[in-house]
Amino acid sequence: MRDGFIKVAAGTPKIKVADCEFNVGQIIALMKEAAEQGVKVLALPELCVTGYTCGDLFLQDTLLQGAEDALAHILEETKDLDMLTAVGLPVRSKWDHKLYNCAAVICKGELLGLVPKTHIPNYGEFYEARWFASGAELDTLVNLCGQNVSLYSNVVWECETMPNLVVGVEICEDLWSVQPPSIAMARAGVTLVLNLSASNELAGKAAYRRQLVAGQSGRLVCGYVYADAGEGESTTDLVFAGHNIIAENGAVLSEVRFKTGLTISEIDVDKLVFERRKMNTFAPPRRDPMEEAHAIGIGRASFSLDLSDTALTRPIGKNPFVPADHGDRRERCGEIFTIAALGLKKRLEHTHASCAVVGLSGGLDSTLALLITARAMDLLGRPRSDILAVTMPCFGTTSRTKSNAQVLAERIGADFRTVDIGEAVKVHFQDIGQSMEDLSVTFENGQARERTQVLMDLANQRGGLVIGTGDLSELALGWATYNGDHMSMYGVNGSIPKTLVRHLTACAADEAEGSDPELAAVLRDILDTPVSPELLPPREGEIAQKTEDLVGPYELHDFFLYYALRWGFSPRKVFRLALAALGEDYDRETILKWLKNFYRRFFAQQFKRSCLPDGPKVGSLALSPRGDWRMPSDAVNALWMKELEDLESQPGI
Numbered sequence: 346m347r348d349g350f351i352k353v354a355a356g357t358p359k360i361k362v363a364d365c366e367f368n369v370g371q372i373i374a375l376m377k378e379a380a381e382q383g384v385k386v387l388a389l390p391e392l393c394v395t396g397y398t399c400g401d402l403f404l405q406d407t408l409l410q411g412a413e414d415a416l417a418h419i420l421e422e423t424k425d426l427d428m429l430t431a432v433g434l435p436v437r438s439k440w441d442h443k444l445y446n447c448a449a450v451i452c453k454g455e456l457l458g459l460v461p462k463t464h465i466p467n468y469g470e471f472y473e474a475r476w477f478a479s480g481a482e483l484d485t486l487v488n489l490c491g492q493n494v495s496l497y498s499n500v501v502w503e504c505e506t507m508p509n510l511v512v513g514v515e516i517c518e519d520l521w522s523v524q525p526p527s528i529a530m531a532r533a534g535v536t537l538v539l540n541l542s543a544s545n546e547l548a549g550k551a552a553y554r555r556q557l558v559a560g561q562s563g564r565l566v567c568g569y570v571y572a573d574a575g576e577g578e579s580t581t582d583l584v585f586a587g588h589n590i591i592a593e594n595g596a597v598l599s600e601v602r603f604k605t606g607l608t609i610s611e612i613d614v615d616k617l618v619f620e621r622r623k624m625n626t627f628a629p630p631r632r633d634p635m636e637e638a639h640a641i642g643i644g645r646a647s648f649s650l651d652l653s654d655t656a657l658t659r660p661i662g663k664n665p666f667v668p669a670d671h672g673d674r675r676e677r678c679g680e681i682f683t684i685a686a687l688g689l690k691k692r693l694e695h696t697h698a699s700c701a702v703v704g705l706s707g708g709l710d711s712t713l714a715l716l717i718t719a720r721a722m723d724l725l726g727r728p729r730s731d732i733l734a735v736t737m738p739c740f741g742t743t744s745r746t747k748s749n750a751q752v753l754a755e756r757i758g759a760d761f762r763t764v765d766i767g768e769a770v771k772v773h774f775q776d777i778g779q780s781m782e783d784l785s786v787t788f789e790n791g792q793a794r795e796r797t798q799v800l801m802d803l804a805n806q807r808g809g810l811v812i813g814t815g816d817l818s819e820l821a822l823g824w825a826t827y828n829g830d831h832m833s834m835y836g837v838n839g840s841i842p843k844t845l846v847r848h849l850t851a852c853a854a855d856e857a858e859g860s861d862p863e864l865a866a867v868l869r870d871i872l873d874t875p876v877s878p879e880l881l882p883p884r885e886g887e888i889a890q891k892t893e894d895l896v897g898p899y900e901l902h903d904f905f906l907y908y909a910l911r912w913g914f915s916p917r918k919v920f921r922l923a924l925a926a927l928g929e930d931y932d933r934e935t936i937l938k939w940l941k942n943f944y945r946r947f948f949a950q951q952f953k954r955s956c957l958p959d960g961p962k963v964g965s966l967a968l969s970p971r972g973d974w975r976m977p978s979d980a981v982n983a984l985w986m987k988e989l990e991d992l993e994s995q996p997g998i
Contacts, residue, residue, distance in 0.1 A: 350655040372394065375607065378607060379609075386429045388539040388570045389433060394412045395408055416449055432449050436459055439487070464522040465477055465479050509615055511534045513538050514540075536617050536618065545585055546588070562592040562595055566627060568593045568594075569592045573589055599659070665907040674848060678849050689717060689961075698808065700809035701721070702803050704735055704830075707748070707871065708877065709846050715734060729757060742879050810834045811833045813837065816839070817842040824896055844903045845964075851872060878892065906966070916988045945982065
């Protein structure tokens, strides 16, 4: 439960129709198994105490009393379980003599409330209106299991020990309706919706059901646990598959079909609350939150769970900016190329630029910038020779990168030019009194600024536009020379992190394999070349300055960047997730070392991000001061660094 994670489960017990005694044994066993696995919130299927397919037996007092007795047995047997559970059963009301399809919400042996189904299907294979009344706007008390308990369609439960965990319940058809109850629940603060369902299986229905659950969790920015009836329901006319789904903000975290038992994952309620806080259009309140809840008819109640650590089983990818699925990755890469190229196309059209000037180093970033620029020229219907690719060798340039730059430009079809800046830099160093033996930051930055001057002047000569090559990871770390490679006239890579730059380049190599093997070969050699600004003299012909040796692995930094900036996670939480995702590749000390470096550099280098050139946003995160990120350049990192220092004395994390 710490760090915002709550372990949840959808459970499908094997039942027998109308055999409450058997069913309750299965339900209790499943609840105890869930508790043993650390589950804190459990959803069980619609009417699972009796079975959904009882038909006219629902009208029999014997069955209804059996269901009540079964619930009393559940309460007694699970009073020591630190877990909130919603279980389905029929409930009769003495006030209106109606029967309601209900979810009983229980915790530690206490019956917290009954939520009736609102939308009663009576079409196709469904005949629920024959037995059950709608619980819409119902607000009454019933005596059940020896206690007076609310029978209320619009109630939510807030966890006292985890304030961001607010639970609401809807039942099966409620989700399929035009206006599901969960909409009002979300407006009232619910972060986790439980759906007790008995949805029969038909060919093609599972895909639609999955989309429905995932979509609702995305629209409401919530966690959604969908528990479906399965084996044991009558097969007279229908088959139930136990299709259990756990989703969070549009993504399916766990899914099981054609099985009984538990489907388990963890919902990050703090992440959901952050996203809602960030989205000013999410359920905008028209009045005080408590008044708003009252106005839309939502009642609030509370429950308590013991605060404990949650073992994570949910998928945590090593490269959060890169789709894990190969097919998705290929589609995403094509989409990014097109978005970035469309942005540049517009800028070239608007400025009437005669050409696009790209500084081509033979490294990853400039390669991607050239590929995007080529795509933009194709979209404009202009020849690729309108691209001026300029390589500017100096003291650190190796024959490998220089050769790759030339071959790449030739295969792309760009106009290629070499401008050796070595002598110009030497003259500059003489002018300012900089020794060639002093390989300091001045030695490095002097070369970077000279290269930018060359590109800008060539663009002026030709009436062109300088295309920036710096990526999102470099912007986050400030790994750029201020007013050197930091500057351009349009930055096409500015919202693309280094790990994604690599995958985009690899995708381009794969696409070129059949049509242009030479292009594919040079792209793959560029991928194999160590990332380097090449500002220090080579050692025995090899690159001497390797970026990741100096600032840390980009795989780590992109992970930190995603969770710290996209989701606003604390350093502690970022560290915990990094250990879970990358702990097999990096030890604890290494991850913590580079995480500290990330926060130091991120705060110190904001001034560079405050004056970025224009460039398109292609993903969920960018650092442009005109887009996603607003931060004063003199913000202090003390709170974040203190949290990181504390982690050194907490080896258990």
